[in-house]
Amino acid sequence: MAVQNKTTLKGYFDDGDQPTGSNFTDLVDSLQHVSADTLQTLTDGSSISWDLSTGGLATVTLGGNHTLANPSNLAAGIYVLKVVQDATGGRTLAYGTNYKFAGGVIPILSGAANAYDIITFFCDGTNMNGIPNYNFS
Secondary structure, three states: OOOOOHHHHHHHHHOOOOOOHHHHHHHHHHOHHHOOOOEEEOOOOOEEOOEHHHOOEEEEEEOOOEEEOOOEOOOOEEEEEEEEEOOOOOOOEEEOOOEEEHHHOOOOOOOOOOOEEEEEEEEOOOOEEEEEEEEEO
16 A cells, blocks of 8 residues: 555646546555544553554553554554553553653553553654543543
8 A cells, every 4th residue: 555645646636637546545545543433452562563554543451561662654643542551550651762742751651450541642644742641440
């Protein structure tokens, strides 16, 4: 899939051409992260992977002190991550270098057993700029 945006698609019309079915398919596939209908469950481990092309909503339950690796298939958009403490609680999460937070302050997650935090990210295509919301339980 060639990543497309609406400007690229509009360019086909500006040039007097007509976009092909593949051009539209690429555009739709490129915008999958915008859809809010699929919640993906990330696999907990020492390094947690998040493929943004498979959806903009994700959840992970931490079973230890782990790192959220830089996401793959970065594309501009809004993404939401629910981080859940397991029954033990007190787990921490470190972040890859593409994750940025206000003032450079890394969020300290709620520590109670089974508590969860929700982090909303604005992605500019390079960085995941996060705003945490704490202590849902």
